[in-house]
Amino acid sequence: AQTVTQSQPEMSVQEAETVTLSCTYDTSESDYYLFWYKQPPSRQMILVIRQEAYKQQNATENRFSVNFQKAAKSFSLKISDSQLGDAAMYFCAYRSTSGGSYIPTFGRGTSLIVHP
Amino acid sequence: GAVVSQHPSRVICKSGTSVKIECRSLDFQATTMFWYRQFPKKSLMLMATSNEGSKATYEQGVEKDKFLINHASLTLSTLTVTSAHPEDSSFYICSASGRGVTAQHFGDGTRLSIL
Numbered sequence: 562a563q564t565v566t567q568s569q570p571e572m573s574v575q576e577a578e579t580v581t582l583s584c585t586y587d588t589s590e591s592d593y594y595l596f597w598y599k600q601p602p603s604r605q606m607i608l609v610i611r612q613e614a615y616k617q618q619n620a621t622e623n624r625f626s627v628n629f630q631k632a633a634k635s636f637s638l639k640i641s642d643s644q645l646g647d648a649a650m651y652f653c654a655y656r657s658t659s660g661g662s663y664i665p666t667f668g669r670g671t672s673l674i675v676h677p
Numbered sequence: 678g679a680v681v682s683q684h685p686s687r688v689i690c691k692s693g694t695s696v697k698i699e700c701r702s703l704d705f706q707a708t709t710m711f712w713y714r715q716f717p718k719k720s721l722m723l724m725a726t727s728n729e730g731s732k733a734t735y736e737q738g739v740e741k742d743k744f745l746i747n748h749a750s751l752t753l754s755t756l757t758v759t760s761a762h763p764e765d766s767s768f769y770i771c772s773a774s775g776r777g778v779t780a781q782h783f784g785d786g787t788r789l790s791i792l
Contacts, residue, residue: 606772
């Protein structure tokens with residue numbers, strides 16, 4: 562079974578600074594998807610960024626980028642020029658592409674605090 | 678694209694009442710829908726997975742007769758909490774994925790409060 566580990570329950574960053582949230586996972590599969598979701602206080606889950614495992618290039622979405630290290634099974638999220646609106650819970654998720662098991666596995670989340 | 682609508686957003690009702698929560702995919706065919714329960718400051722706990730036209734697959738420990746899930750069409754799934762009690766109070770979130778939609782897309786969630 563796949564597992565997703567977010568070792569940082571809470572992180573803090575100053576507005577306009579850069580912060581990196583870590584995520585590691587365990588799998589025996591070679592092809593899969595990885596995601597970062599953001600859950601602000603409103604509780605809506607918002608997809609921030611996704612990465613296909615077969616792609617070597619790291620995904621980027623504006624101020625959000627990932628550092629995908631397939632061999633190390635690491636998938637960290639970097640938030641540049643942090644804004645107050647970035648304050649939220651961030652969940653890392655894994656999803657298989659094979660075997661009919663499309664049930665995603667979520668990490669426990671990292672609470673990001675942004676200081677003005 | 679890939680919008681999921683969930684309602685109601687908030688329900689407050691008396692113990693013993695049955696509550697139905699709807700989850701709709703507005704612009705894609707949701708072949709698979711997921712129902713989660715989330716406790717404060719915790720991660721999502723998967724309750725069940727439903728594929729259109731077939732019975733839902735429940736996670737261990739989730740009572741099938743308590744949490745009835747129906748996924749009758751490619752755009753609609755419902756979760757009915759039967760005879761709800763205070764311990765069922767929680768935040769329930771649905772998500773959907775489908776053909777050509779690799780990520781899950783979430784509804785806004787339903788906060789259920791049982792008095």
